[in-house]
Amino acid sequence: MVLGKSVIIYDLDDTLYKKTEEFGDILDKVMAEALVYDLGLKMDIDKAKELVTESYKVYRDGGEIFYRNHGINPQDLFIAYHRRKPVEKIVPYDNLLDKIKRVPAEQYVFTASDRYASEKILKHIGLYDFFKDKYYSVEDFGVYKKNEDAKVYREFCRKINRNPEDCVFVDDSYSNLEFAKEAGMTTVRIYYHNNSAKDKTYIDYAYKGIENFLAVVLGERTI
Numbered sequence: 001m002v003l004g005k006s007v008i009i010y011d012l013d014d015t016l017y018k019k020t021e022e023f024g025d026i027l028d029k030v031m032a033e034a035l036v037y038d039l040g041l042k043m044d045i046d047k048a049k050e051l052v053t054e055s056y057k058v059y060r061d062g063g064e065i066f067y068r069n070h071g072i073n074p075q076d077l078f079i080a081y082h083r084r085k086p087v088e089k090i091v092p093y094d095n096l097l098d099k100i101k102r103v104p105a106e107q108y109v110f111t112a113s114d115r116y117a118s119e120k121i122l123k124h125i126g127l128y129d130f131f132k133d134k135y136y137s138v139e140d141f142g143v144y145k146k147n148e149d150a151k152v153y154r155e156f157c158r159k160i161n162r163n164p165e166d167c168v169f170v171d172d173s174y175s176n177l178e179f180a181k182e183a184g185m186t187t188v189r190i191y192y193h194n195n196s197a198k199d200k201t202y203i204d205y206a207y208k209g210i211e212n213f214l215a216v217v218l219g220e221r222t223i
């Protein structure tokens, strides 16, 4: 059991690896390239990248400004962006697999990356064999986000045949945790610089980085 629950569900991006500022910047550029080169957006790359960055800040979704104002289809961007994602630039944590293997709970991954990118990422960070039959993409539920509705969290639980009340959901993005909580899960926020979402009542626990969370879960640390 972990936090009194038998199941842990992890977000992937920026939870099971850490997105450095440099990598975040690369991803914004990659999304701009997907928009301009793959989807035919008439804009120069630098301007598109600026809008991606702004869109993340305002809507917590790099594509939202383009869906609203530039006629971009969310599904097309979802696919084009994930095809271009430079997974090889991710720096994996040391010994993460070894720690995860020792966690006393059933463990799953639920990601807003598509299946193509999430398989590549899991392989790159050394967790693919462990999560091979235990990772799901929003794609599997016919949606592109985890921060719109609690429904997708309930469907996830149905898929793994567990109740939301048995699950801990671990995510760096607090907009996802709001709906995991609404579905009935216990929520853990992973933060990096400072715990910026202290005031959010739907966050039950917060840890600085996944390694601290795992250290507490494995009894190697108390806070």
Ligand SMILES: [Mg+2]
Pocket (backbone or CB within 6 Å): 011, 012, 013, 014, 015, 171, 172, 173
């Ligand atoms: Mg994330």
